[in-house]
Amino acid sequence: MAVSWWCSSSSRAWSWTPSPYIGAWVILVAVIATAVWWRARGRHQEREPDAREAAALERGSGPYPSGSTSRSVAFAFGVLGLxxxxxxxxAALGAGYLATAQMARQILMVLVVAPLLLYACPPGLAVRLVGWGKRLTVxxxxxxxxxxxxxxxxxLVAVNAPAVVDPLVRTPYGAFVLDGIWIVAGFVLWMPVQCPHPGVRRLEGPVALGYLILQSIVPVLPGxxxxxxxxxxxxxxxxxPRVIEGFDAVxxxxxxxxxxxVGGMVVLWFQIAFRFLRWGYAQMEDGRGGRPRPGASSGGASDGDGAGAKPIRGAAAPAS
Incomplete structure (x- = not known):
């Protein structure tokens, strides 16, 4: 079993002998360790926001409405996808053998893993990482x-341009830069609707659905x-070298x-359908005089550890 730092192109014939990448496992361990630390210690060290932070919170949407169980499930699937x-x-197939595998990696990361990990991120952890100052402004x-x-x-257009792909995938360092760009792009793409920081105003309802429809043009451009x-x-x-006999480069x-x-469209429209049904159900509940939606601006926001928490406390409250 060969071990490398990161994936890159190779002139060797494809082999199904496992070849794990150290860099990938460092990232996975770091993500899991952060989650374990937050659950064990970090969430218990939150403090009440001061006046400046409370004012910044008022400009945002508050904690993203989700429960601890759904966050845990999203995190598990997000890490598995990562x-x-x-x-x-x-990664090996995508870096040096099959363009199909590379596009599958990008669809999986940008449209599935990124929103799952953003959903799984507790508001308090997002506040700890970003704070309330200049980084929040950015x-x-x-x-x-x-x-x-x-x-x-x-x-995504840049990292799929032949003039960029061909030279960068020759070395692990170049392939790492290439992968890093489209991974970051995936998280950026979901920030308007899935940002976990309570000080950021997220798109909601029909506006969020419109953004996701507009977002569906993104996978079309590189292809x-x-x-x-x-x-x-x-x-x-x-x-x-050919991985599948008869499956040529064209x-x-x-x-x-x-x-x-097509794959990108299907994944995005699944998201759109899910969010539309969720929004429609919430509207029906409000119309019947039911309890307010979690995360509504006029009420408390549940962060998974207790219902009915006040919005300001929700930003700093422990979240699993």
Missing amino acids: WACLDWPL LRLVARPFVAIAIAALS FWMTWADFPIYRVYELA SDQQAAAAVLQ
Whole structure:
């Protein structure tokens, strides 16, 4: 079993012998360790916000409405998806053998793993990481819909351009930079609707649905030139040893475009349908005179450890 620091292209014939990547496991351990620390100690060290922080909180949407169980489930699936994206075999296939595998990695990370991990992040941990000062100002800027879409779209177009892909995937360091860009782009893309920091105003209801519909153009852009090219546009995948007999570079490229565009659309519209049904159910509950929705501005926000907490305390309250 070979061990490498990070995935990169290779001229060797593909082998199903496991080859884990140290860098991927360092990231996974860091994410899991942060979650364990927060649950064991970090959430018990929260303090009440001062006047400046309380004023900043009023400009946000408050803690994201979620329970501790749903956060734990989202975290488990998010970490599992993160491992699939960063480690062997998908990372090895995507870095040097199949464009289809690379696009599958991006769809999984950008449209599945990123929103799961953002949902799983407790508000208190987001406050601990970002604070209430200049970093929050930057986060609010990034969480603006058109800023987020512009950053994500430009990043994903850039990291899928042949002039960028071919030279960078030759070395583990270049491949790490390439992967880092589209991973960050995935988190940025979801900030307007899924930001865990209570001081950021998130899109809600029909506006959030409209943003997600607009977001669906993002996977289309990088795959545009792959769809219509009659020849391989990526030298690394054209010259790579064949993993599947008869699955040549052009077929691989066209399949990659389908994964990026059709697969991305399916995942996004699943999100849109889920959020629409959730919003519609909440509207019906409000219309019947039921209890206020979690996270509504006129009421308390549940952070998973208790119902009916006041919004300001919710920002600093322990969250699992």
